Amino acid sequence: MKIVTWNINGIRTFKNGIKTTLDSFDADIICVQETKVTRDLLDEKTAVVDGYNSYFSFSRGRSGYSGVATYCKDSATPFLAEEGLTGLLANQGEAVGCYGDQVELSSEELLALDNEGRAVITQHHFIGTDGPQKLTVINVYCPRADPDKPERKQYKLQFYRLLQCRAETMLSSGSHVIVLGDVNTSHPPIDHCDPDDADNCEDNPGRKWLNHFLFGTAEKNTKDELKEISQKSASGGKFVDSFRHFHPKRSNAFTCWSTLTGARQTNYGTRIDYIFADRCLVKSAFICVDIMPEVEGSDHCPVWAQLSCTLQASPKFPPLCTRHMPEFTGRQQKLSRFFVKVSEKDRVFKDSEESLPGSQDTGGILENLNPVVQENSVAKKRPTCREKDTNAHKAKRSKQMKTESNAKGSLLAFFKPKQTPLIPSSGNLSLKPTESSQDSPDSESDTRSCPGNVQTETSLSMITEMETENQDEVEGESTSIDKSKDCKKGPCTGFWKAVLHGPPQPPLCETHNETCVLRTEKAGPNLGRQFFVCARPQGHPSNSQARCNFFAWVDKGK
Numbered sequence: 009m010k011i012v013t014w015n016i017n018g019i020r021t022f023k024n025g026i027k028t029t030l031d032s033f034d035a036d037i038i039c040v041q042e043t044k045v046t047r048d049l050l051d052e053k054t055a056v057v058d059g060y061n062s063y064f065s066f067s068r069g070r071s072g073y074s075g076v077a078t079y080c081k082d083s084a085t086p087f088l089a090e091e092g093l094t095g096l097l098a099n100q101g102e103a104v105g106c107y108g109d110q111v112e113l114s115s116e117e118l119l120a121l122d123n124e125g126r127a128v129i130t131q132h133h134f135i136g137t138d139g140p141q142k143l144t145v146i147n148v149y150c151p152r153a154d155p156d157k158p159e160r161k162q163y164k165l166q167f168y169r170l171l172q173c174r175a176e177t178m179l180s181s182g183s184h185v186i187v188l189g190d191v192n193t194s195h196p197p198i199d200h201c202d203p204d205d206a207d208n209c210e211d212n213p214g215r216k217w218l219n220h221f222l223f224g225t226a227e228k229n230t231k232d233e234l235k236e237i238s239q240k241s242a243s244g245g246k247f248v249d250s251f252r253h254f255h256p257k258r259s260n261a262f263t264c265w266s267t268l269t270g271a272r273q274t275n276y277g278t279r280i281d282y283i284f285a286d287r288c289l290v291k292s293a294f295i296c297v298d299i300m301p302e303v304e305g306s307d308h309c310p311v312w313a314q315l316s317c318t319l320q321a322s323p324k325f326p327p328l329c330t331r332h333m334p335e336f337t338g339r340q341q342k343l344s345r346f347f348v349k350v351s352e353k354d355r356v357f358k359d360s361e362e363s364l365p366g367s368q369d370t371g372g373i374l375e376n377l378n379p380v381v382q383e384n385s386v387a388k389k390r391p392t393c394r395e396k397d398t399n400a401h402k403a404k405r406s407k408q409m410k411t412e413s414n415a416k417g418s419l420l421a422f423f424k425p426k427q428t429p430l431i432p433s434s435g436n437l438s439l440k441p442t443e444s445s446q447d448s449p450d451s452e453s454d455t456r457s458c459p460g461n462v463q464t465e466t467s468l469s470m471i472t473e474m475e476t477e478n479q480d481e482v483e484g485e486s487t488s489i490d491k492s493k494d495c496k497k498g499p500c501t502g503f504w505k506a507v508l509h510g511p512p513q514p515p516l517c518e519t520h521n522e523t524c525v526l527r528t529e530k531a532g533p534n535l536g537r538q539f540f541v542c543a544r545p546q547g548h549p550s551n552s553q554a555r556c557n558f559f560a561w562v563d564k565g566k
Contacts (some may be wrong), residue, residue, distance in 0.1 A: 009084070009134070009315040010035040011145070013188040013281060015264070015308035018044045019054055023305065027057050035312065036084040036319055037130070041149035041190045043075035055330035062330045065091045067125040075125045076189070078147045084319040086130035086145075089326035092122035093129075093146075093167075093174050102327045104129050104144065108177035113166060121167055126151070129174075130326075131183065134317040137292060142183035143319070146175060150192045153214070156531060161213070164192070168217045176246055179286055187247065187284040190264075190308065193218060195249065198259055199279035201271075202548060223248050223287055247284040250297040250313055263299055266546065267307045274547030274554045275301075283313045293317045512562050517542040519556035526562070538562040 012035040016022070022029045030038055045054070047066045055062060060079045063086075067074045080086060090104045091097045096119055098104075110118060132143045148171060153161040171187065179185045193214030197203035223245040255261065262277035271277055283297060295314040303310050325331055514524045524540040540560045547554020 009037075009317050009319055010312060011037045011039070011186065011188070011283070011315070012310050012312045013039045013041070013147070013190075013283060014303075014310035015041040015149070015190040015281060015306060017042050017306040017308065021305040022054075026054055027059070030057060030060060030079055033310070033312070036081050037132075037145060038079040039076070039128075039145070039147035039188055040079070041076045041147070043077050044072045045075055046071050050330070052336050055333065056336050061085055061325050063089045063091070063128050063130060063326070063328050064330060065097075065125040065128045068123045070124075073124070074149060076128050076147050076149050078128045078130055078145070080130065083321050084132065085322040085324075086132050086326060087322040088131040089328040090129045091125075091127070091328060093127045093148075093170050094118040094122050097122055099327065104131050104178075106174070106177040106181045106183075108173040110170070110173065113170070117166060118170075120163070121170055124151070125149075126167065127171075133320045133322075135320065136317055140320075143289075143317075144178045144183045144185050146171070146185065146187045146189075148187065148189040148191070150190060152192050165213055165217070168214070168221075172217075172221050179246060184289040185247070185286050186289070188282060188311075190280060191218075191282050192280055194278040194280050195222070196252075198257075199262075201260075201262065201276045201278060220245060221247060222284070246286060248287050248290045250283045250285055250290055250294055251279075251299070251311065253290055253294070254297050261299055262301070263311060264308045269555070270545030271547065272307075273545040274551055276545070276547045276551075276554065281308055281311050283311055285313075289315075512538075515540055515560060517556050517558035519558065520544065524558060524560075 010033075012033045019026075043064070045064075045066070047064075049071075050064065050066075055064070057079065059082055061082060062077055062079045064077045065075060078089075088102070088104045090102070094110065095103060095105075095107045096115075113121075126149045128147045130145050130147075132145065134141055134143055150171070151160065151164040151167055153164045175185050175187050191214075193212065194200045195215060195218045251261070260275055261279055262275060263279050263281040265272035265275075265277035269276075279299075281299075285294065293315045295316055297311070297313045300310040300312065330336055511526060514526060516522060517524050520542065522543055525543045527539055527541055529535055529537045529539065539562060540558070542555040542558045544553070544555040549557075
């Protein structure tokens with residue numbers, strides 16, 4: 009039997025097809041974390057894979073977040089499967105059971121621990137040295153403690169305690185237990201790229217929990233901590249870190265790297281992906297455990313374990329299996345069943361609607377289906393004499409309005425001044441507008457009553473402007489075009505350059521004399537502030553090929 013765990017950082021990691029990736033592991037059970045898919049976005053290609061049966065847990069309050077899934081070969085089909093650790097998401101008769109003592113947590117806290125889709129449990133049967141035995145596999149994606157959110161630290165510790173309670177209760181019931189996945193805490197200093205820089209390496213609450221969850225490490229806790237541990241759990245130290253069991257002194261065996269700093273190139277990471285198992289199972293069945301840093305596609309790499317036991321397949325898939333989801337069963341209701349039975353009258357209307365042109369609206373369809381009936385015959389209603397007069401009047405008025413509209417010309421004519429000819433006289437210039445048959449006597453008397461000087465000055469300025477415009481149009485449009493180009497190249501360009509000055513010029517790092525990269529602070533008091541760092545990937549300070557210590561803030565004025 010072979011089992012694999014991998015934080016895939018999104019179901020889109022399977023670029024070459026999910027079946028191809030699963031087959032490449034040649035494993036009986038493949039557990040993945042951080043699927044970032046919800047029930048409504050799960051497609052059949054991902055949920056139903058030929059030769060495998062899958063079991064998902066989804067985040068219920070946030071899309072594109074968390075989520076775990078367990079894929080089992082059909083030859084390793086589990087007998088039971090359950091979502092979550094609390095039992096609140098399981099149906100009666102379908103649960104794995106063995107929940108332990110959960111009195112310390114309220115019902116709201118228990119529901120919150122399962123609402124983020126962080127655990128899937130499958131229970132298998134195998135033939136061991138002592139005959140038929142049970143094996144329970146707990147696939148988990150443990151929470152991350154955000155330093156800026158103290159409540160998430162408490163949430164993480166509650167999840168740890170609930171996980172330990174469930175695993176130990178199952179172990180006490182007679183089943184072997186494997187707990188695997190992304191634990192989000194590196195345990196001993198050897199599992200961290202730079203333990204000296206790790207914040208509170210020995211005092212980290214996650215490491216303290218691992219000290220009493222794993223066998224042989226509880227003595228690292230103080231007497232007061234051991235007393236607190238004994239009060240919160242049945243007993244500690246019942247599980248083994250299988251990788252360290254086979255590789256106790258192996259260093260630089262990391263499973264997670266920062267993609268932002270390119271730390272995978274220099275192997276500057278941490279080991280936070282584990283395969284834990286009960287001590288008895290490790291001694292009797294585990295053959296080898298190792299990591300697969302050569303497998304890319306995520307910021308994590310897979311971890312695998314080989315066991316000597318052979319799983320027995322269940323004759324049927326558990327109810328949690330995705331093959332039982334209504335959208336993937338292949339027995340969905342037909343689309344016609346979602347519509348009510350139509351009457352004969354509505355059917356006639358539907359047939360007529362399909363036969364009519366698509367541009368005809370519903371009102372027109374109803375009108376065509378209900379024509380005017382006169383003397384038991386379908387006929388077109390004839391207008392009366394009064395209606396004829398009314399229609400004639402409307403037609404005449406419409407024709408008159410159309411004629412007036414044509415006489416007015418285009419819209420541009422309303423904004424252009426009327427051109428009037430100039431008749432020179434001795435001494436002064438005076439305007440004699442051309443009279444029109446439509447000019448009213450009132451307007452003519454108003455023009456005569458205006459003072460001559462004012463009329464002359466206004467007319468002269470208007471004529472001068474018109475002549476200038478006409479001259480520009482006659483001589484060519486190159487002048488206006490050149491002015492427009494000069495505007496774009498001149499003041500406009502200068503203005504936008506002053507406002508949008510672009511990114512600052514990157515400096516050269518002092519050690520490598522290479523162009524630096526621009527970064528933005530994502531948290532803390534300097535949120536949003538930009539800075540320059542060395543462009544090389546992050547690595548240990550002793551690595552000359554890694555990033556140097558160059559750092560420079562970007563001035564706001566630049």
